[in-house]
Amino acid sequence: xxxxxxxxxxxxxxxxxxxxxxxxxxxxxxxxxxxxxxxxxxxxxxxxxxxxxxxxxxxxxxxxxxxxxxxxxxxxxxxxxxxxxxxxxxxxxxxxxxxxxxxxxxxxxxxxxxxxxxxxxxx
Amino acid sequence: xxxxxxxxxxxxxxxxxxxxxxxxxxxxxxxxxxxxxxxxxxxxxxxxxxxxxxxxxxxxxxxxxxxxxxxxxxxxxxxxxxxxxxxxxxxxxxxxxxxxxxxxxxxxxxxxxxxxxxxxxxxxxxxxxxxxxxxxxxxxxxxxxxxxxxxxxxxxxxxxxxxxxxxxxxxxxxxxxxxxxxxxxxxxxxxxxxxxxxxxxxxxxxxxxxxxxxxxxxxxxxxxxxxxxxxxxxxxxx
Numbered sequence: 001x002x003x004x005x006x007x008x009x010x011x012x013x014x015x016x017x018x019x020x021x022x023x024x025x026x027x028x029x030x031x032x033x034x035x036x037x038x039x040x041x042x043x044x045x046x047x048x049x050x051x052x053x054x055x056x057x058x059x060x061x062x063x064x065x066x067x068x069x070x071x072x073x074x075x076x077x078x079x080x081x082x083x084x085x086x087x088x089x090x091x092x093x094x095x096x097x098x099x100x101x102x103x104x105x106x107x108x109x110x111x112x113x114x115x116x117x118x119x120x121x122x123x
Numbered sequence: 124x125x126x127x128x129x130x131x132x133x134x135x136x137x138x139x140x141x142x143x144x145x146x147x148x149x150x151x152x153x154x155x156x157x158x159x160x161x162x163x164x165x166x167x168x169x170x171x172x173x174x175x176x177x178x179x180x181x182x183x184x185x186x187x188x189x190x191x192x193x194x195x196x197x198x199x200x201x202x203x204x205x206x207x208x209x210x211x212x213x214x215x216x217x218x219x220x221x222x223x224x225x226x227x228x229x230x231x232x233x234x235x236x237x238x239x240x241x242x243x244x245x246x247x248x249x250x251x252x253x254x255x256x257x258x259x260x261x262x263x264x265x266x267x268x269x270x271x272x273x274x275x276x277x278x279x280x281x282x283x284x285x286x287x288x289x290x291x292x293x294x295x296x297x298x299x300x301x302x303x304x305x306x307x308x309x310x311x312x313x314x315x316x317x318x319x320x321x322x323x324x325x326x327x328x329x330x331x332x333x334x335x336x337x338x339x340x341x342x343x344x345x346x347x348x349x350x351x352x353x354x355x356x357x358x359x360x361x
Contacts, residue, residue, distance in 0.1 A: 007134030011141020016149060030143055037140035044133050055129040062136055 004041070028077075028084055032069040035091040039065065042098035049105040065091075182348065218269065221278040221347035225269045229308035230315060230338040232258065236300050237333055249331035250299045252285045255292075257325050258305060258318075259283070265317040267309035269344045273297045274304075276347035293349055311338035 022030065040062040047053040069087040076083035200210040217223045236249035259277060262270055270277040272292055277283075281293030289296040297303065307314055315338055317323055324334060 003130040003134040004137045007137030008141040011138040011143075012145040013141075014138070015142040015145025020146070022146070022150075030147060034140065034143045034147065037136055037143065040136050041133070041140060044136070053129060055132055058129065059132050 004044075028073045029070055032073055032084055032087055032091075033066060035088055035095075036062065036066045036069055039091045039094050039098070042095050042102070046098040046101040046105070049102055049109075185348075219279070220351055221269070221276040221349075222351070224343060224346050225308060226341055226343045227268070227308040228311050228338070228340050229267070229269075229306065229342045230311050230318075230336050231342065232305040232307075232318065232334065232336040233302060234305070234328065234332045234334050235302040236331060248285070248299045250290070250303055250328065252283050252290050254325045254328040255290065255303070255305070256283050257323075261317045261323045262305075262307045262309070262314060265309065265313045267307040267314060269308045271306045271344045272303060274345055276345060278347050278349065280349070280351070281347070293347070295348075306342050306344050308342055308344055311340075314338070 040058065043061065044053065044058055047058070069084065069091070072087045073084040196210055196213070200206045214223075218225055234250060255272060259270055259272070272283075275281075275292045275295050275297070278293065283290065283292050285291070285299070288299075290299050291297075315336070318336055328334065
């Protein structure tokens with residue numbers, strides 16, 4: 001968790017300090033990349049909470065999703081149809097799904113802890 | 124080892140995420156800054172007002188200078204017969220150029236776009252540049268000597284065309300959904316006959332506008348505001 005927050009801060013600082021110019025025509029790619037990142041992070045959190053986190057799945061998922069989404073954007077660009085919306089919608093729904101899982105796990109955990117503490121008091 | 128790798132991988136994704144996020148925010152901010160420097164409508168209209176004032180003042184200046192020139196010409200012409208003839212020629216050329224106000228018999232055509240009974244304004248352009256061109260052409264072909272549209276003198280070098288949402292006549296704008304007044308000096312009977320002849324006024328104009336004309340014994344047509352300057356044409360000497 002700490003690693004993640006440190007990474008986030010480093011990234012934000014880098015983005016503000018580095019003077020990298022990404023051409024305007026790549027903005028759909030950036031939007032896809034941002035949403036793929038959010039999806040991966042939420043996936044990681046939920047997997048971590050349900051203790052099924054596996055590094056290889058995480059990395060391959062992130063890279064693979066990003067590449068597939070970029071391909072969709074490129075295809076959409078070539079055909080003149082905004083196909084990348086499919087990727088945006090899918091990533092969006094996955095983010096909400098993962099968030100629901102996280103929510104449920106955290107709530108259950110809170111309940112569990114409370115029951116434990118209640119049991120302690122009963123003793 | 125595996126735990127550490129997993130943490131690092133998440134961190135790397137977070138770095139990418141943060142970078143993209145801040146980059147996008149930065150780009151948006153820069154775009155906003157750039158659009159903020161564009162002039163606002165109010166500023167532009169203020170500028171137009173100032174420029175119009177300037178134009179009026181400059182016009183007055185031109186008038187006073189031209190009257191001075193006229194005085195000099197009179198003084199020069201009173202000396203001998205030859206310069207008097209030259210002055211006569213000059214006057215003719217001035218009328219041709221539109222460099223002086225002229226008066227004489229002729230007629231005034233008023234074209235006013237029809238207002239729709241149903242309250243909604245006519246969609247599109249009720250008066251077009253080609254309509255005006257056709258009328259001006261007819262008038263010239265029956266010997267009109269001077270023509271003005273909404274006070275803009277038509278000279279040998281003025282063009283009539285549509286640009287964006289107005290008709291431009293020798294660099295001055297007139298609106299195509301406001302009444303237009305065409306003045307022409309010439310033989311008034313001939314001018315009227317030309318307008319009465321079926322087909323001389325375009326049909327589309329009849330559909331979209333009310334047109335009426337009246338002949339007068341004296342019409343005043345203003346001078347053109349254009350500066351006559353020849354950059355390319357040089358007389359061929361034999």
